[in-house]
Amino acid sequence: MSLATALVQYYDDLVNHLRRRFGDCKDKTMLLIELLASGGIKAHPALVATARGKGIANELPSHGVFDHVMVLLELGERRYWLDGTRLYQAGILSERSVSDFGLALPIRQGQDALVSMYDTNEPRYIVD
Secondary structure (H helix, E strand, O other): OOHHHHHHHHHHHHHHHHHHOOOOHHHHHHHHHHHHHHOOOOEEEEEEOOOOHHHHHHOOOOHHHOOEEEEEEEEOOEEEEEOOOOOOOOOOHHHOOOOOOOEEEEOOOOOOOOEEOOOOOOOOOOOO
């Protein structure tokens, strides 16, 4: 499959998910990243392990460790975690809540390590 064909398929999939109003965490993450990009805001997908939390630091590297994907949005020095599968979210970005899964693996150029989702000194809103 050529790159052009893959890109057309990718965008067709996003349009279909939007039209059907259905998609899993991967679909919703990519749609949110594309919507942010259309406004000039750069964001990245980030893999998380919803049940293992920080325990994944002791796991051997494997795609099987992760079971969910979210959006990592960095604005200035602040880091925001967005979950496209969470329903009924609205309000000020700095006051949005998301579960703290401990560690995440952002999917971006040069990223080769897990990152802590929240700095222990950073104010946060958590919903379990």
